[in-house]
Amino acid sequence: MIDLNDRQREIVALIRRSGLQSINRLADRFGVATQTIRRDINGLCDHGLARRVHGGVVAPSNPVNLNFSARRILNEDAKRAIARAAACEIPNGSTVLLGIGTTVQYTAEALMEHADLTIITNNLEVATLLCIADSAEVHLLGGILRSDDRDVVGGRTLHDISRFVADVGVIGAGALDPEHGITDFKSIDAEIGRAILAQSRRAILVADGAKWKKRASHRVAGFDRIDSFVTDAIEHAAVACRGAPALNIVDATTFGDE
Secondary structure, eight states: OOOOOHHHHHHHHHHHHHOOEEHHHHHHHHTOOHHHHHHHHHHHHHTTSOEEETTEEEOOSOGGGOOHHHHHHTTHHHHHHHHHHHHTTSOTTOEEEEOSSHHHHHHHHHTTTOSSEEEEESBHHHHHHHTTSTTEEEEEOOSEEETTTTEEESHHHHHHHHTOOEEEEEEOOSEEETTTEEEESSHHHHHHHHHHHHTEEEEEEEOOGGGGGOOOSEEEEOGGGOSEEEESOHHHHHHHTTTOTTOEEEEGGGGOOO
């Protein structure tokens, strides 16, 4: 687990939102010495969350390669709000297929107080969280371990998913495309997403607005395959998903910090 201070978290948000930040500007903003900012930046760079340039810091050039713990921090507030909104879409007593990704992990956290859930997942973080919930039965799918992504994948995973029928399936997205819908960066991740959708009576997509700025080459499904899309970018989603009139778009911004 990556342990960042509040200043580092805000630096990450700043460089993702506004681009290059100079050392001197950051020192003035936070009221600390430039040496303190340099230490903060060194820590962020060590975790792959930032990249040094002359006189300042920018976002990493290839965030796709970040490990799970690093990705978890990106857009954390939005992901947590999305997770709380998604949890409200899932009734007590449900059988739930939870896929990979950091927003899905936050959704698992938001489900901790639900009663009588059956959880099926290939997400190690989800399984670890919910195995201590008093009223959740957790099924961890088999497969090949990916330590950086904190999950298991492969043919065994796809086979195991096919053995279940879930009331609700929750998936994230590597990227979102107005024309092609939900996409991902790896073929196996897209396959697992499709398998979860195929085995779920109702499908929920959890994805923050930053996913519209990314491009991935493996298609998971169109938006018409989703029943509820929980996001913090409600206006963008409404325009991009006009071809899926039955889709319920849930505004996660109303589920901010408690």
